Amino acid sequence: MFRHSTRALVSGLCALAVAAPAAPALAAPAGGPPSPAPHTASRALHAQTLADLTTTMKGEAYAHAAYSLFAAEADRLGVPAVAKLFRGTAQTELNEHLREAAALSGTVGSSAANLRQAISGETYEHQVMYRRFAEQARADNDLEAAKLFSEIAADEGRHRDAFRAALMVVTTGRGTVPAPPKADVVAVPAGLPKVRSARTRANLDTALHGEALAHAKYMLFATHARQTGNAALARLWEGTAEIELREHLAGEAVLAGLVRTTRENLRKAITGEHNEATTVYPGFARRATAVGDTIAARYFRDTAADESRHAAAFQRALDQLR
Structure with missing residues (x-):
């Protein structure tokens, strides 16, 4: 229930982002491309929260891509259950976690x-x-x-x-x-x-x-x-x-x-999901809470819980391969 209430709030932010006019571009950080201008949904967020949401989007996009490739390899090796797990988790990373982070950060204008x-x-x-x-x-x-x-x-x-x-x-x-x-x-x-x-x-x-x-x-x-x-x-x-x-x-x-190999891919996924569940997202949640970004903090906590479930599912899949 708590998770669904967060998604409802994020859906509202998505609608705001779609309707928002363009904002002027921000200055370019050293060594990288110019940062996108924040749109309506992100104007009240602290700069550190926005940076953490950007990091989140990079990680979730990469997980989606990697897990999609891991699913194809599991299919090739005739392990359909593992392929299905990787593919389903990849879709969660892209269509839930990344989309919610994008809505909170006002990525779409x-x-x-x-x-x-x-x-x-x-x-x-x-x-x-x-x-x-x-x-x-x-x-x-x-x-x-x-x-x-x-x-x-x-x-x-x-x-x-x-x-x-x-x-x-x-x-x-x-x-x-x-x-x-x-x-x-x-x-x-x-x-x-x-x-x-x-x-x-x-x-x-x-x-x-x-x-x-x-x-x-x-x-x-x-x-x-x-x-x-x-x-x-x-x-x-x-x-x-x-x-x-x-x-x-x-x-x-x-x-x-x-x-x-599929075993190595599962081990890599377990390590990444465990790190996000226990270190990355809890840290982001604490920082967001400290600056009063309560909706973002809730999103980070919910996502950490999801990643913990992903790690457990990958571990069960690995145990069944042995």
Whole structure:
């Protein structure tokens, strides 16, 4: 009952976020893309709570992506019960936890605001992040990673240009929203990392989290576009989201050795869920409580309880494999 009351409050915040006008952009933090401007739902939240909600969204988006890949590996190995568990948990992370965090933080604004937010992120990845990662990978003799990072940098530039064209349509009412791009789907088999240096491994981890979050946010933006009658923009968001997840993230996952045996995948999931349940989200809840962000604090506590249940379910699945 307590959980449902929190969701009702978050649903109201979602409605506010959809109706909110665009706010001016915030200053860019050092070493990263500009932060999205807060929308109506997030104006009263403390800066630390907003930062914790952003961290939450990154973690939940990454869990959704990783668990989806783990489910495919379990299917391949003929362990349908484990595949079903991973797939169901992945959907919870994306469609409940991340969506609630996005509503609380005011991630979704007007279509123009959403496009500006995406343009900022794609520009940073195109001009700065992936180019730097490629240069560092070449210096470390991780040539396969350097090639992938360079290819993704080019893709992100094309995404930025498509979003700029869509923004012109949205703001002027003239022209046509670009057609959605098509993903070149990459299979992700189980395997060891294909990179040598610790720096490239760290960059792959950053990239994986970024692509997972981009996919999740673009799907939220697509829902908003469809709800406000812009089907062409929704299709652009969805097509780009598919590339971020099934092409960019998947290619990075292969190099990072993200997917291992199903036992190893379950152990990794247990460790992550336990950490979120006992350390990450309780800490976020305490910080939110201390600054009076009671709805966010309740969300963090509820999510911690969910993650504890996930950890227990993964542990039971692992025990049954032995």
